[in-house]
Amino acid sequence: MRSSTIIGGASDKNARHASDFYATPPDCTNALMDNFGWVFEGRKIWEPACGDGAISKVLIDRGFDVVSTDLHDRGYALGGVDFLQCDKMGEAIITNPPFNLAHDFIAKSIDLDVPFAMLVKATYWHAGKRLELFNRKRPLGILAMAWRPAMSPDRGKSATMDFIWTIWGQGNPPHGTKYAIAGRK
Numbered sequence: 001m002r003s004s005t006i007i008g009g010a011s012d013k014n015a016r017h018a019s020d021f022y023a024t025p026p027d028c029t030n031a032l033m034d035n036f037g038w039v040f041e042g043r044k045i046w047e048p049a050c051g052d053g054a055i056s057k058v059l060i061d062r063g064f065d066v067v068s069t070d071l072h073d074r075g076y077a078l079g080g081v082d083f084l085q086c087d088k089m090g091e092a093i094i095t096n097p098p099f100n101l102a103h104d105f106i107a108k109s110i111d112l113d114v115p116f117a118m119l120v121k122a123t124y125w126h127a128g129k130r131l132e133l134f135n136r137k138r139p140l141g142i143l144a145m146a147w148r149p150a151m152s153p154d155r156g157k158s159a160t161m162d163f164i165w166t167i168w169g170q171g172n173p174p175h176g177t178k179y180a181i182a183g184r185k
Helices: 026-039 054-061 099-112 128-136
Strands: 045-047 066-070 092-095 116-121 141-145 163-168 178-182
Touching (some): 026 054, 026 141, 026 163, 045 054, 054 092, 092 099, 099 116, 099 163
Parallel strands (some): 141 178
Antiparallel strands (some): 116 163
């Protein structure tokens, strides 16, 4: 088995999904809200890479006011909106960005100066070139999930990648970045 297959990349059997679209299972968003929901309470949340609405639907079910947009029209919310080129559309941001654009999504969110959370591969911060981004505005918390979310259920029953939420508040956290692990409910 090739390593690209293990990490979710292209293989002889599985091509990468178009536009890096991988729907977020509801238990991932529920874990974020159960552990860090207080960061977003009372704020209109913008989901700028909403895809099929997976994250947005969980947030709406939890009573949040959500603005859902995506660069691509996937039949949910407002398509044709380029997060990296538009003005702020909410008071907080929660998204699972396309992996190849995660750095740009994080940098843009820092510039918008709102609380935000990004779902990324668990090894995302394990690259020296991302250290500057991490230190530019220290995250409030990192939430690891004690299971592997099935981002590509079409590829079989066994998920192969670990994911984390990285959460930023306003300003730098006074006591460093909190690391937490969420159990699956």
